[in-house]
Amino acid sequence: MINPDRRGMAGRILMLASLLCLTLGALLAWQVQAQQDERTALVMTVDDAIGPAISDYFQRGLELAEERDAELVVVEMDTPGGLDASMRSMISAMLASPVPVAIYVSPSGARAASAGTYLLYASHVAAMAPATHLGSATPVQMGGGGLPGLGGEEEAEGESESAGEEGADADAADEAAEDEPRRGETAMERKVLEDAVAYIRSLAERHGRNADWAEQAVREAVNLTAREALEQNVTDVVATDLDDLLAQIDGRTVVMEDGERTLATADLVIERFDQDWRTKLLAVITNPNVAYFLMIIGFYGLIFELSNPGSLVPGTIGIISLLLALFAFQVLPVNYAGLALILVGLGLIVGEALMPSFGILGIGGIVAFVIGSVMLMDADNLNISLPMIGGIALLAAGLMLWVMTRFIGLRRRAPRTGQEELVGSEALVLEDFEGKGHVRLMGERWNARSSQPLSRGQTARVTAVEGLTLIVEPLDSAS
Template sequence: MRRTIWALLALALLILGFLLLTRPAAAAPAGGEVVVLRIEGVIGPATSDFFARELARARVREAGLVVLAMDTPGGLDTSMRAIIKDILASPIPVATWVGPEGARAASAGTYILYASHIAAMAPATNLGAATPVAIGMPGAKPEDDAARKDRADDGAKDKDGKSAAGIGDAMMEKVRNDAAAYLRSLAQLRGRSGDFAERAVREAASLSADEALAGGVIDLIAADLRELMTKLDGREVKLDGGRTQRLSTAAATITEITPDWRMRVLALLSNPQLALVLMMIGIYALFFEFTSPGFGVPGVAGAICLLVALYAFQLLPVNWAGVALVALGAILMLAETFLPSFGALGVGGIIAFVVGGLFLMDTEAPGFGIPLPFLLGLAVASALTIAAVGSFAARTRRRPVVSGREQMTGMVATVSTVTPEGAWALVQGESWRVRSDSPLAPGDRVRITALDGLTLHVEPLTPDPVNRREGIPP
């Protein structure tokens, strides 16, 4: 009997120990370091790279929370989705805080805020205006309900049964529907307002911090990071796989990380205007190297600029037809310098360059457009530079030859030595064998009339006090 009681007691202890070992990690408060990542400005490839690297480092350091302090007008869809994928798969809770006061989370920032485990804003901040836009698509402006109803009522069918709305409108509607579904799915995942998510995409609606809190879009309002840590202390966060974690942030160490040199370089390269300038420099420098070989520096610099420009284009959502048109325009402007086209190639090159620049970017995200004045200025500057180089080359071609064998005809020399084998004269400090139909004596002044191999044909000169220096034409 006693043995049975001990066996039951041992079994009960074993089951209790098993339950304690398999207890969810959320029951234990998560303390440790809080890593704050600051993102300011346009969200692009550099931003997504910075976030991915620092999130991985925070995981290695076993941080208890990653805070994304954000102030952005929006950015690229691809970079935004890369950041959201990292947040959704993160084993560490990610809190997005729109701050400090006066900051915003517009467009792509709204999606990131919705995807975060915790959404917070500082007073006097706003979010929203999440309508996707793209170059070349009519109807890219957001529609209100009345406009959509009117378009639906007036959408007469043509003879083929297709809607009277243009293809561009249909494409933009598909993009809006995809964006609305994406933001709505993030709202459902985090238990936030799906109604505002829909309006933010379709109507470009925006909310202030107080309105967002009242509408269930965000979780809390905090004026600064320390207040945010205080309000997050003890909050339970649901992570990937259904695991929950309780935050312990009241006394946590805050480590703030700002963008490093790598992100600054990537952000600089992600500027389409700089990429376009580097491409033009690369094309012109390589052209100069091919037409004047031997110098080396233009070729090396041009190759580096062109490769860096292509790398920048690879980072950006570019239209490669636009890149080809820009390159064709530069080549045509260069060809105008050497071919007698009477301006046809040059004008065509400028047109191709400007049109290619307009087609270059596939997005109107803030910070990634190429203004028309910039394109026109760059095209005119290129045309003027090429015209100046061509004019200089033409003037140089018309000048008399000042070096080589052709230069020597007509120059004056002084006979230095006369022997039975022949005579020699000094020409610009060099001793040349000379031949003349008239007898020569040392010290005679002669004029070079022709060259026969390494022998100069000369004729005697009457002494002229003005032309005493050797090698100077009279």
């Protein structure tokens, strides 16, 4: 029989365990509900040129904000500009985001230049810290040229000088022409410029900002300080810090994809989403200098592997480096004429090493390599460092010079194989003879012929080889 006291104790233990489970479940549910009720603002940081890595980081941040049902996304920005394709993908993601995005140019001294100006105009809330500025949104000409219309400005100045000699009426006409907005000189410049103007005006009109100044920033590359931007309705807020920003935009109405929304930013919990290893790795690989260096390593690694099959290490490093470089070039604004010149130049330098042409191939390869390296990138903010180009060119020239000196030294060196090697060698006379006899050379017995008498044990020098007969003479006579 079961003791009634033991049965009562077991019941009490079971009841206590049940109460403990219920309590833990209630606490867990309360914590989950508290987390769901907690209103957050996701804060990201963009402090570099706009490129594929920043675009990927920005879009992942928007997805995270949507998953966590954040009230607001704040992007603290300090950028000199960047790639048009990356900027447009960021703007498209921002406009389609269900979470409002505030671009905050900070800290003091930061800027939102070029692509940063477009992003600021596209944001639901455009904010700046004191002592910051924006502008210079003129698209750079393909190939790293100057501002569109610059040649036209110089031409207008030249026309003004010549017209000044003709009279005041011509001067007035030229001044009126200079007041016209910049349109670009070539068809390509006009196409790029007008597309950029239409794009930034559409962003300004969507959020009710100053579209005329936006057009001026594109055509004339003008800039504004934070206070001037607020006064001219380019931005919405000038805030000293993040808390001040959230306090000022509380209750502001913004335009979202599905209509207007009133922001409730008071007492938001700030959650930061910093750049992780993936973003940093992508930023390193897509750095033009790194991609350029990876391409050089990959090219030479494959050359060394093909010249020494079975080495494995150069080939492995080379193929990995080349694949990473090709990935970077896929997302970077590469000028393919420049890339072709680099490959041709490297090929000519290697050709000089394999079949010497007294410097013709090598010098041509270095010239093609340097020109292609300068032309490689189409964006001003992503150009390859000139010292790096010069350093690699000097390294290639040094390698070529070393190869040439080695070949010259080999040509001057005495032969080491064949009949040519025997000429000048010293042989031991095996018997007394004048005319025909025998000598020992390199451990072998040879027929010999001499016009002078030779004695057994005497040393003779080989002067020529005729078939299997050595022409010799006494060593004293030869010296």
